[in-house]
Amino acid sequence: MSSPTRWAGVPLADRRAERRADLIAAAFDIFGGVGAESELSVRSVCRYCGFNTRYFYESFADTDELLGAVYDATAAELGTVVAAAMTEADPSVRSRTRAGIRAVLGHASSDPRRGRVLFTAGVTDPVLAQRRAVTQAMLRDMAFAEADARDTDQLTSRVRAAVFTGAMTELVQQFLAGSLGDDLDRVVDEAMATLLPARTP
Known part of the structure; x- marks a missing residue:
């Protein structure tokens, strides 16, 4: 999971924007791979980013929205x-x-x-x-x-x-x-x- 110190001193709005961008980049990598549809899940994306799943839901309702x-x-x-x-x-x-x-x-x-x-x-x-x-x-x-x-x-x-x-x-x-x-x-x-x-x- 992401280190708490990673976000130290970063304004909340900037933290959320950065996490959202990271999730989109991760989904692009996962889904963009051949035959990777089944791998795109909340867990797989968060694992790729090293995030707690709660960070996913602060930006997206589900993987379809992502x-x-x-x-x-x-x-x-x-x-x-x-x-x-x-x-x-x-x-x-x-x-x-x-x-x-x-x-x-x-x-x-x-x-x-x-x-x-x-x-x-x-x-x-x-x-x-x-x-x-x-x-x-x-x-x-x-x-x-x-x-x-x-x-x-x-x-x-x-x-x-x-x-x-x-x-x-x-x-x-x-x-x-x-x-x-x-x-x-x-x-x-x-x-x-x-x-x-x-x-x-």
């Missing part, structure tokens, strides 16, 4: 990474879109725990499935914001954004499963050719 927090944190991190990549790209729609696709695939695949939480277990786990709409909405909003200037009709842009979002979700799942090989740039190139083909005047 898992939801893990998803939210992981999705927020992905959003930050994607936004940064698109900001750094040159301002053309194609460049920003390519940067966004590469950021999603690269970030999700560089750490298996991220891909599992956001895309793999997010399909089958009931808690994460409810949260999956968050990631899909984020991708859809980004796609809509990047609508080609030629699309003056908002319906056209929204349809394209919806199609793009569905395709991206499937693309990430297939890439994480290894079905598309491991050449990230080649996959991104093929995705661009399919999702945003070059237009002729």
Whole structure:
């Protein structure tokens, strides 16, 4: 169990915030491991952190709430990474879109725990499935914001954004499963050719 001296002199609100962050990080490690769903319990998370179980209940009602927090944190991190990549790209729609696709695939695949939480277990786990709409909405909003200037009709842009979002979700799942090989740039190139083909005047 955690040493009483660990929290000595730390304000109560800061102690709780730190313990909550530790629990989320522990759940990310435990659940993010392949086949680890059954290991995620109040006891396993507290044992991982070295906490008394009462510290769990000061932040979360149950493991479902904790898992939801893990998803939210992981999705927020992905959003930050994607936004940064698109900001750094040159301002053309194609460049920003390519940067966004590469950021999603690269970030999700560089750490298996991220891909599992956001895309793999997010399909089958009931808690994460409810949260999956968050990631899909984020991708859809980004796609809509990047609508080609030629699309003056908002319906056209929204349809394209919806199609793009569905395709991206499937693309990430297939890439994480290894079905598309491991050449990230080649996959991104093929995705661009399919999702945003070059237009002729």
